[in-house]
Amino acid sequence: MVIVGELINASRKAMGAAIEAQDKEAIQKIAKDQFEAGADYIDVNAGIFVGQEPEYLKWLVEIVQEVVDAPCCIDSPDPKAIETALAVHKGTAMLNSISLEKERYEALLPILSGTDLKVVALCMSDDGMPETADQRLAIADKLVNGLIKSNVKVENIYVDPLVQPVSTNVTFGVEFMKAIEGIMANFKGIHTMCGLSNISFGLPNRPFLNQTFMSMSISKGLDGAIINPLDKKMMANIIAAEAIAGKDNFCMNYLTAHREERFVF
Amino acid sequence: MSDLFGKMAEALIAGNIAGAQDLTKQAIDAGEEPQTILSDGLLPGMDVVGKRFKANDMFIPEVILSAKTMHAAMEILRPLLSEGDAKSAGTVIIGTVEGDLHDIGKNLVAMMLEGGGFDVVDLGTNVTPQQFVDGVKAHKPQLIGMSALLTTTMPKMELTIKALQEAGLRDQVKVMAGGAPVTQQFVDKIGGDAYGANAAAVVDIAKELTA
Numbered sequence: 373m374v375i376v377g378e379l380i381n382a383s384r385k386a387m388g389a390a391i392e393a394q395d396k397e398a399i400q401k402i403a404k405d406q407f408e409a410g411a412d413y414i415d416v417n418a419g420i421f422v423g424q425e426p427e428y429l430k431w432l433v434e435i436v437q438e439v440v441d442a443p444c445c446i447d448s449p450d451p452k453a454i455e456t457a458l459a460v461h462k463g464t465a466m467l468n469s470i471s472l473e474k475e476r477y478e479a480l481l482p483i484l485s486g487t488d489l490k491v492v493a494l495c496m497s498d499d500g501m502p503e504t505a506d507q508r509l510a511i512a513d514k515l516v517n518g519l520i521k522s523n524v525k526v527e528n529i530y531v532d533p534l535v536q537p538v539s540t541n542v543t544f545g546v547e548f549m550k551a552i553e554g555i556m557a558n559f560k561g562i563h564t565m566c567g568l569s570n571i572s573f574g575l576p577n578r579p580f581l582n583q584t585f586m587s588m589s590i591s592k593g594l595d596g597a598i599i600n601p602l603d604k605k606m607m608a609n610i611i612a613a614e615a616i617a618g619k620d621n622f623c624m625n626y627l628t629a630h631r632e633e634r635f636v637f
Numbered sequence: 638m639s640d641l642f643g644k645m646a647e648a649l650i651a652g653n654i655a656g657a658q659d660l661t662k663q664a665i666d667a668g669e670e671p672q673t674i675l676s677d678g679l680l681p682g683m684d685v686v687g688k689r690f691k692a693n694d695m696f697i698p699e700v701i702l703s704a705k706t707m708h709a710a711m712e713i714l715r716p717l718l719s720e721g722d723a724k725s726a727g728t729v730i731i732g733t734v735e736g737d738l739h740d741i742g743k744n745l746v747a748m749m750l751e752g753g754g755f756d757v758v759d760l761g762t763n764v765t766p767q768q769f770v771d772g773v774k775a776h777k778p779q780l781i782g783m784s785a786l787l788t789t790t791m792p793k794m795e796l797t798i799k800a801l802q803e804a805g806l807r808d809q810v811k812v813m814a815g816g817a818p819v820t821q822q823f824v825d826k827i828g829g830d831a832y833g834a835n836a837a838a839v840v841d842i843a844k845e846l847t848a
Binding site for chain 2: 422496539
């Protein structure tokens with residue numbers, strides 16, 4: 373499971389303030405904490421700073437990689453911000469995200485084309501948000517084939533089928549999971565990825581729903597997630613679900629996690 | 638008769654579609670005025686739903702079911718309401734701004750406003766400033782509700798307000814704005830009239846603005 377640590381995101385109030393105040397130490401601590409908790413990528417987002425996004429994003433990449441030996445997940449739809457951040461990034465970054473929305477697709481494709489960058493491919497088009505598995509698969513098909521044609525390797529693509537709240541339509545959970553299964557079956561070597569907290573919007577006891585949704589999605593083949601890695605219960609849940617789904621040879625990760633007391637809350 | 642109206646409100650709160658329809662028919666058969674059935678039976682029920690939703694005592698699936706129940710009861714009642722006595726709380730034009738396709742929050746807000754007795758004209762998603770302007774000209778609403786779920790589309794809210802000013806319509810409508818990245822500060826800055834933090838808050842805000 374590829375874990376993208378989601379905490380360095382300017383739309384979270386405290387983080388937005390920390391970025392604006394250029395509070396390097398606080399942000400670096402969160403980067404380190406996420407890395408130590410198991411994040412493979414550290415998401416960086418400065419989306420709220422209209423006009424200053426490129427310089428803030430670049431600064432975030434620099435200060436994160438000063439203290440953490442991990443790539444960043446560059447979270448922006450703006451090609452200028454992405455390129456400014458990539459210029460200082462060490463290693464192979466992930467871009468979050470391309471979609472089938474014309475403007476976004478055309479802005480990001482040239483940046484990705486022929487590179488080894490990882491990319492989150494969000495199942496959204498100018499026709500609106502997909503609701504069914506079939507609508508998601510139709511968008512995924514166009515997106516993935518378009519990326520492959522532009523010399524992006526299939527194993528560098530992380531399709532996000534788009535999570536929608538089950539509170540507003542009770543089929544949204546199952547349609548998402550069918551899409552995960554379909555995408556993993558249709559494209560050999562591809563990955564799937566999602567931020568999953570949307571599933572529980574509008575309902576009480578959200579962490580419980582989020583964790584259960586994660587387990588169920590892992591059973592359908594989900595192998596990437598944008599989450600808060602400091603959430604010990606969620607991380608433990610992922611480790612357990614992967615062992616049960618047959619993704620953890622000889623249950624080694626599970627047992628390592630046990631010895632490291634990751635199941636002690 | 639107040640007993641019948643009380644039961645009607647209860648059916649709405651419980652999301653009992655068949656029950657609410659049956660009670661509406663009973664009230665009609667008993668000779669109640671359609672307007673009274675609406676204002677003393679159905680709307681007080683939705684008012685409770687709105688209050689409990691706001692207090693985190695009812696949740697979105699339950700509120701959706703109550704709204705569907707209200708809708709089903711209104712199907713029976715609406716043909717009997719004459720133009721004159723169907724007193725609407727006001728007309729609201731609602732939409733997600735240009736470049737933004739998120740509709741879940743916008744739909745919830747529309748549903749809450751309808752439940753609160755407002756006439757809602759839903760312009761959908763990806764609504765341009767000009768479409769908002771045209772909507773105001775066509776429907777003469779008291780209120781506009783704009784939604785944006787992306788930091789990249791929030792500036793369209795400001796452009797929409799500017800377009801209303803340029804069209805000379807800004808004084809005729811109050812502008813409400815909401816969506817995950819939107820804040821009170823932002824709405825103040827762009828010259829909006831009200832910020833709504835969630836769908837539960839919107840009916841009170843709309844009533845205050847039209848009072």
